[in-house]
Amino acid sequence: MRFLKKGDDKKGDDKKPKSQPESEPKGHPDLKVISGSQISGRQPQQQPPPQQQQPQPQSQQQNITLPNIKYKIAVASGKGGVGKSTVATNLAISLANAGGAVGLMDADAYGPSIPTMMGVQEQPKVSPERKLIPLVRHNIKLMSIGFMVPEEQAMIWRGPMLHSSIRQLLSDVEWGELDYLIIDLPPGTGDVALSLTQAIPLTGALIVTTPQDVALADVRRGVAMFERLGVPILGIIENMSYFLCPHCNEKTEIFRKDGGKNTSERFGVAFLGQIPLDAEVCTAGDLGVPIVAGHPESPQSEAFGTVAQELETVLEESGDDDELTIL
Ligand SMILES: Nc1ncnc2c1ncn2[C@@H]1O[C@H](COP(=O)(O)OP(=O)(O)OP(=O)(O)O)[C@@H](O)[C@H]1O
Numbered sequence: 001m002r003f004l005k006k007g008d009d010k011k012g013d014d015k016k017p018k019s020q021p022e023s024e025p026k027g028h029p030d031l032k033v034i035s036g037s038q039i040s041g042r043q044p045q046q047q048p049p050p051q052q053q054q055p056q057p058q059s060q061q062q063n064i065t066l067p068n069i070k071y072k073i074a075v076a077s078g079k080g081g082v083g084k085s086t087v088a089t090n091l092a093i094s095l096a097n098a099g100g101a102v103g104l105m106d107a108d109a110y111g112p113s114i115p116t117m118m119g120v121q122e123q124p125k126v127s128p129e130r131k132l133i134p135l136v137r138h139n140i141k142l143m144s145i146g147f148m149v150p151e152e153q154a155m156i157w158r159g160p161m162l163h164s165s166i167r168q169l170l171s172d173v174e175w176g177e178l179d180y181l182i183i184d185l186p187p188g189t190g191d192v193a194l195s196l197t198q199a200i201p202l203t204g205a206l207i208v209t210t211p212q213d214v215a216l217a218d219v220r221r222g223v224a225m226f227e228r229l230g231v232p233i234l235g236i237i238e239n240m241s242y243f244l245c246p247h248c249n250e251k252t253e254i255f256r257k258d259g260g261k262n263t264s265e266r267f268g269v270a271f272l273g274q275i276p277l278d279a280e281v282c283t284a285g286d287l288g289v290p291i292v293a294g295h296p297e298s299p300q301s302e303a304f305g306t307v308a309q310e311l312e313t314v315l316e317e318s319g320d321d322d323e324l325t326i327l
């Protein structure tokens with residue numbers, strides 16, 4: 001995928017192949033979609049695709065600076081389905097409710113869920129400067145590959161296209177002035193995280209986990225990846241920590257108790273809080289109105305609010321990026 005840039009014109013179009021493979025993603029009419037081989041052909045200055053490189057600390061790689069965004073924070077996990085996107089959306093809204101200017105970037109090209117969870121399916125407009133204008137919902141600026149590429153096609157990215165699309169979601173989007181850019185990553189320790197850390201100096205990463213041992217083994221892998229990339233871990237968030245009975249408010253720990261907390265102690269990183277397992281959290285995401293937006297007074301929303309406060313504390317205490325823990 002390649003977004004239109006200033007100066008793109010018919011001449012540029014001539015360089016397009018006469019026919020593209022049918023499997024190439026199509027989507028936004030104002031965006032060009034080109035193959036990975038073209039990307040490297042037309043942009044020789046660009047980094048080679050990440051899978052051909054050895055991971056290196058981010059400071060040696062990135063060249064998109066985004067100076068108007070104070071904190072650039074990736075939400076990651078070693079394992080799928082632990083609630084990264086749920087946490088990213090509700091955390092973003094909690095930070096906005098606390099007065100922050102917040103953007104949310106969906107970097108999950110394989111299964112973008114931010115459009116559904118935030119209740120937006122429109123295509124973004126393009127500014128006169130040929131930059132994509134983020135959609136705004138629940139007071140958050142949003143950008144997702146899911147806005148441009150039909151859902152069923154989002155699964156077929158080639159490595160170089162993925163790399164290029166992540167860079168363009170950062171540099172070809174009119175993010176404006178933000179306190180926080182929350183970046184929702186796909187599960188695991190793959191190409192997207194690598195592309196992201198090669199593109200921008202991340203303030204740090206948040207690791208989402210569930211309390212049981214099998215998920216925590218994946219946390220260790222996620223932490224190890226960011227360690228290799230030189231990205232500070234801002235903290236661990238334990239999702240689906242307990243079930244809160246809607247009738248008597250009794251807490252039931254369905255999975256293991258305090259796994260995320262214990263792991264954070266072991267790694268010496270901040271524990272930012274526990275989010276209850278709750279049908280309302282799930283339903284709210286499916287309906288496109290995250291629980292913090294729809295029911296800000298609920299105990300579930302309070303839990304997200306606590307995580308947002310803890311994150312603010314970690315960021316304030318760090319003073320500047322250099323003081324954050326690189327494990
Ligand atoms: N605290 C919670 N209580 C109830 N349901 C939850 C909670 N957190 C997440 N879910 C539900 O679990 C499912 C997976 O959550 P989500 O999509 O946020 O996970 P993910 O880690 O982003 O997944 P993926 O790895 O596929 O990107 C969703 O249906 C979501 O609504």
Ligand SMILES: [Mg+2]
Binds near residue numbers: 084086108113184186
């Ligand atoms: Mg997700």
